[in-house]
Amino acid sequence: MNTDLTVGKPWKALLFYILPLFGSAVFQQLYTLADTVIAGKFAQPTALTAIGASNSIVNILMAIALGANAGCAVLASRFFGSKNNAKIKSTVSTALIAFASLSAALMIAGVLSCRAVLTAMQTPAEALDDSVTYLNIYYYGLPFLILYNLGTGIFSALGDSRTPFLFLVFSSVSNIVLDYLMVRPWGVAGVARATFIAQGAACVLTLIFVLRRVTRLHTEESDQTRVFSGTLLKMLVLLAIPVALQNSFVSVGNLIIQVKINELANAQGIGITNGFTAGFKLLVFSTTCFCTCANGLTNFVSQNFGAHKFRRIRRGFYAALIISTLLTAVFAFSTFFFAEPLVRLFMPEGEADALALSSGAQFIRIAAFFFFAVNVKVVADGTVRGCNGNVGFMVSTFTDLILRVAFVFILTPLLGFAGVGWAWAVGWSLGTCVALGFYLTIPCLRKKNMSLYDEEGNLLALPASAADPGSDGISEKTEHLG
Numbered sequence: 001m002n003t004d005l006t007v008g009k010p011w012k013a014l015l016f017y018i019l020p021l022f023g024s025a026v027f028q029q030l031y032t033l034a035d036t037v038i039a040g041k042f043a044q045p046t047a048l049t050a051i052g053a054s055n056s057i058v059n060i061l062m063a064i065a066l067g068a069n070a071g072c073a074v075l076a077s078r079f080f081g082s083k084n085n086a087k088i089k090s091t092v093s094t095a096l097i098a099f100a101s102l103s104a105a106l107m108i109a110g111v112l113s114c115r116a117v118l119t120a121m122q123t124p125a126e127a128l129d130d131s132v133t134y135l136n137i138y139y140y141g142l143p144f145l146i147l148y149n150l151g152t153g154i155f156s157a158l159g160d161s162r163t164p165f166l167f168l169v170f171s172s173v174s175n176i177v178l179d180y181l182m183v184r185p186w187g188v189a190g191v192a193r194a195t196f197i198a199q200g201a202a203c204v205l206t207l208i209f210v211l212r213r214v215t216r217l218h219t220e221e222s223d224q225t226r227v228f229s230g231t232l233l234k235m236l237v238l239l240a241i242p243v244a245l246q247n248s249f250v251s252v253g254n255l256i257i258q259v260k261i262n263e264l265a266n267a268q269g270i271g272i273t274n275g276f277t278a279g280f281k282l283l284v285f286s287t288t289c290f291c292t293c294a295n296g297l298t299n300f301v302s303q304n305f306g307a308h309k310f311r312r313i314r315r316g317f318y319a320a321l322i323i324s325t326l327l328t329a330v331f332a333f334s335t336f337f338f339a340e341p342l343v344r345l346f347m348p349e350g351e352a353d354a355l356a357l358s359s360g361a362q363f364i365r366i367a368a369f370f371f372f373a374v375n376v377k378v379v380a381d382g383t384v385r386g387c388n389g390n391v392g393f394m395v396s397t398f399t400d401l402i403l404r405v406a407f408v409f410i411l412t413p414l415l416g417f418a419g420v421g422w423a424w425a426v427g428w429s430l431g432t433c434v435a436l437g438f439y440l441t442i443p444c445l446r447k448k449n450m451s452l453y454d455e456e457g458n459l460l461a462l463p464a465s466a467a468d469p470g471s472d473g474i475s476e477k478t479e480h481l482g
Contacts, residue, residue, distance in 0.1 A: 018296040034175075034176045039051055042180075042348075046130050048278065049265070061145065064106070069152060072153040093227045122259055144199045147207060151207050152167075152206065257420070272417055275361075276360065279362075282335055298386045301383050302385075305388065311455060321379050335367075339361035374432065377432040384435070399431050403430050407423035
């Protein structure tokens with residue numbers, strides 16, 4: 001169902017739009033948490049370390065899958081909007097062939113280099129074999145991951161978010177059940193196999209339904225449908241690369257940090273890696289959930305930007321900030337005051353490693369205090385993106401990440417493992433300053449530009465000095481407000 005966010009009270013429109021997004025985010029994150037919790041509880045003692053060591057590589061693979069999703073969704077939706085069904089069919093078949101080939105190549109390269117890469121990352125020796133086993137099984141399932149995300153992107157382009165959500169529910173529930181059944185006999189390999197089976201089933205179902213949906217699109221006999229188009233492939237790649245690069249850059253940064261964590265673990269004990277894995281999972285769960293407000297705000301801002309309702313954008317920013325701050329407070333206080341019990345969820349029954357417990361609790365406690373800073377950052381970023389400011393968003397994101405990575409190496413020699421948490425705090429805080437700087441310089445939200453339009457987005461009369469006599473000065477004035 002389409003939602004018009006340019007009408008009604010901004011806080012109410014945002015609240016009802018954000019709540020489903022928040023629910024989906026919570027569900028998805030609970031699913032990813034379940035993998036780690038079940039492995040930590042019931043697999044061998046090195047299971048948590050094995051998953052933690054592999055996660056940074058898994059996230060890079062996920063970035064490629066998200067790039068495939070975004071590229072295909074944008075291109076297919078353009079043709080869907082222009083009613084060009086023949087081009088939709090060509091886009092889908094071209095994307096399937098191209099990304100299936102890419103995923104096969106990445107799978108082979110990953111399996112061949114798996115042990116060498118994990119060794120280079122200084123993965124603790126006692127967890128290396130489990131890490132290789134876990135990551136290799138994940139590589140074998142990579143075609144399922146990429147093609148599943150490609151399928152959900154096609155559904156989104158066709159205006160259907162319900163079907164992929166149902167497949168997500170199916171995949172998530174079956175994965176959790178299989179995790180529990182397979183972890184005891186096979187340990188960390190069982191967790192990886194459970195993901196392989198669940199992801200594979202969801203992928204097959206998604207592709208069956210996508211192909212049925214696409215083949216039913218009506219085309220005229222005169223329409224030319226090509227199974228593979230080099231032109232469309234070029235467009236797909238150009239659309240997919242920015243998303244893949246942005247997510248990959250973040251993942252590579254986390255991979256570099258993981259190397260430093262492994263160094264600390266080799267010097268002080270494997271509990272460092274276990275604790276960081278648990279704490280980082282809690283951090284990702286919390287930030288992903290309250291950051292859904294910013295994702296919803298971006299769409300709110302985009303619609304109102306197109307409608308020239310600039311005053312409404314400003315009110316939406318403050319409404320979203322209040323809503324997201326309330327959500328942030330829940331996660332910040334929960335993780336701060338219940339750090340030990342939450343980290344203990346990831347530890348083996350009855351034998352929690354004291355170093356792992358203290359490390360995980362220390363990391364999440366330091367980070368939790370700065371959740372409020374990152375909340376302001378993502379809300380400001382969301383507004384900038386909605387106002388066509390992708391450059392500002394990328395600069396803000398990369399500033400945060402680069403500083404975070406740099407301060408991990410600066411602070412850990414001085415503070416030990418606590419330096420990892422403070423590196424996150426410094427990166428978030430300075431990244432927030434950069435994000436607010438871009439927000440405050442958004443052209444359409446400057447007072448003189450907002451005054452050009454009324455509440456309904458209608459252009460008001462400009463002073464004579466604002467327009468060049470004999471030219472369409474008003475058009476020039478309003479064209480560059482983004």
